[in-house]
Amino acid sequence: MTRERSLTFVLLAVLLALPFAAQALGHPFYTTLATRMAILALAAVGLNIALGLGGLVSFGHAAFFGIGGYAAGIVATHAMNAEPLLGLEIPASMPVVWLFAALAAGIVAAVTGSISLRTSGVYFIMITLAFAQMIFYFAISWKAYGGEDGLSIAMRNGFPGLNTAVPRDLFLVAFGLLLAGLLAFWRIRVSRFGAALQAARQNELRVAAVGIEPFPIRLVAFVLSAVITAVAGAMFAELNRFASPSMLAWPMSGELIVLIILGGTGRLAGPVAGAMLYVMLEYWLGGFTERWQLFLGLMLLAVVLFARGGVVGLVAGKPGNG
Amino acid sequence: MADPVLQIENLSKSFDALKATDDVSLDLRPGEIHALIGPNGAGKTTLMHQISGALKPDAGSIRFLGKDILPLGIAARARLGLGRTFQISSLIPEFSALRNVMLAVQARQGSSFRFLRNVMHDRTLVAGAEEALQRVGLLARASVSAAELSHGERRQLEIAIAIALGARAFLLDEPMAGMGPEGSRALTGFLDGLRSEAPILLVEHDMDAVFALADRVSVLVYGRIIASGSVAEIRADPAVREAYLGDEG
Numbered sequence A: 001m002t003r004e005r006s007l008t009f010v011l012l013a014v015l016l017a018l019p020f021a022a023q024a025l026g027h028p029f030y031t032t033l034a035t036r037m038a039i040l041a042l043a044a045v046g047l048n049i050a051l052g053l054g055g056l057v058s059f060g061h062a063a064f065f066g067i068g069g070y071a072a073g074i075v076a077t078h079a080m081n082a083e084p085l086l087g088l089e090i091p092a093s094m095p096v097v098w099l100f101a102a103l104a105a106g107i108v109a110a111v112t113g114s115i116s117l118r119t120s121g122v123y124f125i126m127i128t129l130a131f132a133q134m135i136f137y138f139a140i141s142w143k144a145y146g147g148e149d150g151l152s153i154a155m156r157n158g159f160p161g162l163n164t165a166v167p168r169d170l171f172l173v174a175f176g177l178l179l180a181g182l183l184a185f186w187r188i189r190v191s192r193f194g195a196a197l198q199a200a201r202q203n204e205l206r207v208a209a210v211g212i213e214p215f216p217i218r219l220v221a222f223v224l225s226a227v228i229t230a231v232a233g234a235m236f237a238e239l240n241r242f243a244s245p246s247m248l249a250w251p252m253s254g255e256l257i258v259l260i261i262l263g264g265t266g267r268l269a270g271p272v273a274g275a276m277l278y279v280m281l282e283y284w285l286g287g288f289t290e291r292w293q294l295f296l297g298l299m300l301l302a303v304v305l306f307a308r309g310g311v312v313g314l315v316a317g318k319p320g321n322g
Numbered sequence B: 001m002a003d004p005v006l007q008i009e010n011l012s013k014s015f016d017a018l019k020a021t022d023d024v025s026l027d028l029r030p031g032e033i034h035a036l037i038g039p040n041g042a043g044k045t046t047l048m049h050q051i052s053g054a055l056k057p058d059a060g061s062i063r064f065l066g067k068d069i070l071p072l073g074i075a076a077r078a079r080l081g082l083g084r085t086f087q088i089s090s091l092i093p094e095f096s097a098l099r100n101v102m103l104a105v106q107a108r109q110g111s112s113f114r115f116l117r118n119v120m121h122d123r124t125l126v127a128g129a130e131e132a133l134q135r136v137g138l139l140a141r142a143s144v145s146a147a148e149l150s151h152g153e154r155r156q157l158e159i160a161i162a163i164a165l166g167a168r169a170f171l172l173d174e175p176m177a178g179m180g181p182e183g184s185r186a187l188t189g190f191l192d193g194l195r196s197e198a199p200i201l202l203v204e205h206d207m208d209a210v211f212a213l214a215d216r217v218s219v220l221v222y223g224r225i226i227a228s229g230s231v232a233e234i235r236a237d238p239a240v241r242e243a244y245l246g247d248e249g
Helices: A003-025 A029-053 A061-080 A094-114 A122-140 A167-190 A192-202 A204-209 A214-240 A250-263 A272-288 A292-305 A310-316 B046-050 B073-081 B099-107 B123-136 B151-164 B180-195 B209-213 B230-236 B240-243
Strands: B008-016 B018-028 B033-037 B059-062 B082-085 B171-174 B199-203 B216-221 B224-229
Touching: A003 A167, A003 A272, A003 A310, A003 B073, A029 A061, A029 A167, A029 A192, A029 A214, A029 A272, A029 B199, A061 A250, A061 A272, A061 B018, A061 B046, A094 A122, A094 A214, A094 A272, A122 A250, A122 B082, A167 A192, A167 A214, A167 A272, A192 A214, A192 B099, A192 B171, A192 B216, A204 A214, A204 B046, A204 B073, A204 B230, A250 A272, A250 A310, A272 A292, A310 B018, B018 B033, B018 B046, B018 B224, B033 B046, B033 B209, B046 B082, B046 B199, B073 B082, B082 B151, B099 B151, B099 B209, B123 B151, B123 B230, B151 B180, B180 B199, B180 B209, B209 B230, B216 B230, B224 B240, B230 B240
Parallel strands: B033 B199, B033 B216, B082 B171, B171 B199
Antiparallel strands: B008 B018, B008 B059, B216 B224
């Protein structure tokens, strides 16, 4: 087994143990922290497909995260008020929410991606930011779903066989999704599609010269990436019982990029390491000072200057080239 | 005479006032090596770019296997069977030599939209790539990343990729560049056999290689073909001697 895979297992084992240890030690709040870690990690796993494998620096993934969050909020609200959604009686069920989140984010990503992927470099960053901000302003002006106040979730959507009102059950759902997301990322990375995507990141001309069009490869990667981040967004809203417009705002996009760079760009365990570190810093340093992000900034600086591979790069070394 | 595989007619391309390609016509017939020679800046690489699809000509036509390929992009022309190597090696630096070639085998087989199976466990990909590496003599270096290969090995890898994508014609842009005399000799022998698989349009500065290999030679000077013919005809052509070969021919 490679060191990278061992590291992934160790991180996941620690994350899984956290809520149980928290219960035993009488700190139930840590369960919420662990859930937050799992959800942010999943969102970053999604972005890691576009950014890590494809080199597509999307500064607009908050849009997909927020779309997922609003999907959860809208389904919960309609179920609460017994109002049909799109003419259908929608059950307040998480898998249904994920389906809506995935569909909505997938469509938005296909449309915005087919425009923004015609650019590259700093233009791609700016155009993805612009699309995300458009969606942000659309959400805060949509009065039916809370406008600037966002959308409260009075009662979480359910999951078959679990009670999502119980923190540990909610954690298990989030953790299960993270495992599924990691599995998807891992398979994609070693597949033909992943080979073309990673090759296009390194040398677009070479990929075209063997007869593979880079554009559709990137577009599909962008859509897959958006779908995973949207499901994470749905869980984030469930956790907070609140679909906030701030989920759609650009600092969220930046946060996801920071998670990946901290953890290790393009690495399987990168988003997990990044999210665990980020939430720990947020919690412990946030207890000392409101300006905890100053320390985050210093850490990011250290990673960029001295450890390009992030935490995973430090522990597991360079990725193999197969 | 067999129909040409590649037929270029009256091709022109200007960059502002500079005529990089000036009414060029040439063709490539089955089984031949057609060498394109000319001094630096004559427009050889610009011509290669127009054939491979990286540059759009201002006027003229390019037909490949009887098909007008001007509307097609780089990838579509490659899928038809234009196997191009680059003057400056253009590879996937973090991929091993094997995976660089596997990408071409994958493209040749069709779909890149397969998401689950590990490429390293896909025998058709690996075996196809190994065969191409073996042919160019690079199999022993299969697991080395392209970034770590020597200059000469990268040139060989480029040719392995062109073979693996199932080229119906090779466009080789200075394959000998930067190779030592021994490497050049070995590659000359290899290209000699390769022509029976698919014809080669060869841009090359190494005159020993050109004169040893070429069935026909065209001489490009300032974007214009000033002479075209057999090696003997080109060596004897006074205009070529003056413009290009100097006294050494």
